Amino acid sequence: AQSVTQLGSHVSVSEGALVLLRCNYSSSVPPYLFWYVQYPNQGLQLLLKYTSAATLVKGINGFEAEFKKSETSFHLTKPSAHMSDAAEYFCAVSDQGGKLIFGQGTELSVKP
């Protein structure tokens, strides 16, 4: 079965600093990979996706992620954090039957 591991349940950065949220997956076959963001009192919103095209994927709000097959990783980055980026971020991997397997989430805090 697929699984997703997000390293760090809580990450804190200063405004303007680099954001790096880590995601590793377990799969013998390259899957589809996703990052979702959840703002307080809201549902999940799709940030970006990897579907076997370019390994560097750009998403909304200046985020991007790089698929590295050799490392089974799909880390999320943003060069410069903004206060509005404070939220919870979920990495997800595709499973059979159209299902997504989600990681436990990483809460991002941005300090002024």
Added chain:
Amino acid sequence: ETGVTQTPRHLVMGMTNKKSLKCEQHLGHNAMYWYKQSAKKPLELMFVYSLEERVENNSVPSRFSPECPNSSHLFLHLHTLQPEDSALYLCASSPGTGVKAYEQYFGPGTRLTVT
């Protein structure tokens, strides 16, 4: 605005009550999902409907009963719940075919508290 709405947004119910959660999607999607989101846990997939047929039931207790009358509407009927059922219940939809089947669009959720 994601095109998926959920009502009510908040619900407090006793263990002997019966209530229903409603989800509606305006995206023309074929598949709909119920998830349970508890604090400090990954999202738990509860049910999947594709073209109004249930295709997944992840060992969910029978006190949760889903209903999908058409491709735009999804309900979750609740009865004799337990306090540990308190959580955020999220509805999602997806186009249901090919790689886009994995692009799920979520509603804002219903915050359920069982007293």
